[in-house]
Amino acid sequence: MRVVFAGTPDFAAASLEALIAAGHEIPAVYTQPDRPAGRGRSTRPGPVKQLALDHGLAVEQPGSLKNTEVQQKLTDYRPDVMVVAAYGLLLPAEVLRIPAYGCLNVHASLLPRWRGAAPIQRALAAGDSETGITIMQMDEGLDTGDMLLKLSTPISDDDTGGSLHDRLAGLGGEAIVEALEKLAAGNLTPEPQDNHLATYASKLDKSETWIDWEQGADSIARRIRAFNPWPVCTTRDGETTLRLLEAESVTHGEPVDPPGTVLSREASGAQVQCGEGAINITRIQLPGGKPQSIQDLINGGRPVLEPGRRLGS
Numbered sequence: 001m002r003v004v005f006a007g008t009p010d011f012a013a014a015s016l017e018a019l020i021a022a023g024h025e026i027p028a029v030y031t032q033p034d035r036p037a038g039r040g041r042s043t044r045p046g047p048v049k050q051l052a053l054d055h056g057l058a059v060e061q062p063g064s065l066k067n068t069e070v071q072q073k074l075t076d077y078r079p080d081v082m083v084v085a086a087y088g089l090l091l092p093a094e095v096l097r098i099p100a101y102g103c104l105n106v107h108a109s110l111l112p113r114w115r116g117a118a119p120i121q122r123a124l125a126a127g128d129s130e131t132g133i134t135i136m137q138m139d140e141g142l143d144t145g146d147m148l149l150k151l152s153t154p155i156s157d158d159d160t161g162g163s164l165h166d167r168l169a170g171l172g173g174e175a176i177v178e179a180l181e182k183l184a185a186g187n188l189t190p191e192p193q194d195n196h197l198a199t200y201a202s203k204l205d206k207s208e209t210w211i212d213w214e215q216g217a218d219s220i221a222r223r224i225r226a227f228n229p230w231p232v233c234t235t236r237d238g239e240t241t242l243r244l245l246e247a248e249s250v251t252h253g254e255p256v257d258p259p260g261t262v263l264s265r266e267a268s269g270a271q272v273q274c275g276e277g278a279i280n281i282t283r284i285q286l287p288g289g290k291p292q293s294i295q296d297l298i299n300g301g302r303p304v305l306e307p308g309r310r311l312g313s
Helices: 010-021 047-054 068-076 119-126 161-185 217-226 294-300
Strands: 003-007 035-037 042-044 081-085 103-107 130-137 147-154 233-237 240-251 262-266 269-273 278-285
Touching: 003 010, 003 047, 010 047, 010 081, 010 161, 081 161, 103 161, 119 130, 119 161, 119 217, 130 161, 147 161, 217 240, 217 278, 240 269, 262 294, 278 294
Parallel strands: 003 081, 081 103
Antiparallel strands: 035 042, 103 130, 130 147, 233 240, 240 278, 262 269, 269 278
């Protein structure tokens, strides 16, 4: 099919790569304008743009799709379908009507569960047992269009936001290729979403990163894993701010020590009392340092996460 692709980050690049490998004709790739990144704040192409350039594809980077000239240029590409994955720009109704088969979205949840900006992290933090990819026919609502195809994957106890992101990115590529094959053959059946089952995955914010040790162990451990690699959960040990990267719930029941108390620190991790149960922290990052295991922390002799200390703001 003749596919115009729209996306920006790594998650979207996986879908574009799958479409290229499947042999679809891609007259243009739309991606957000380049922005400064890294410590030097230098402008560099995003993952989707770089992939498009590597394959010699035309790249369009409008700041908005509301301009009539921009819409005319999209029309001139004569797309059969527009595939959208983590693009980051609103598609006006005029754009939704341009492709012959409309616009299909690669969404990282099993809709109508987790509509919105951060479905991967919200699913993990909420304790969902599975998630997946939904290929959706886009309409003017927020992830409210008809569902066309779903592929699911279980959420394991050691998944992080990063590992789940990478797995879903690959699954998204598989799903959109399968969906386009069925679309071309006339074998896709739209399924309306049940709005009563919808939940909203709000955008991640750094204000959510501080750990409330009064919460239960399961909830805290999931939150730590969900927010890795960004925005990363934090707590304070005295004057030191710790970034918590990996943890697991290890005990349940009423606390025997005040929440936030470090119960033990061994090579296998540092156990911390929660409002209910305790967690075992296995990977952290100190200010100005690299991610490290608790064994590395012990070997380095840093006086943090020592038994008896109380974590918190």
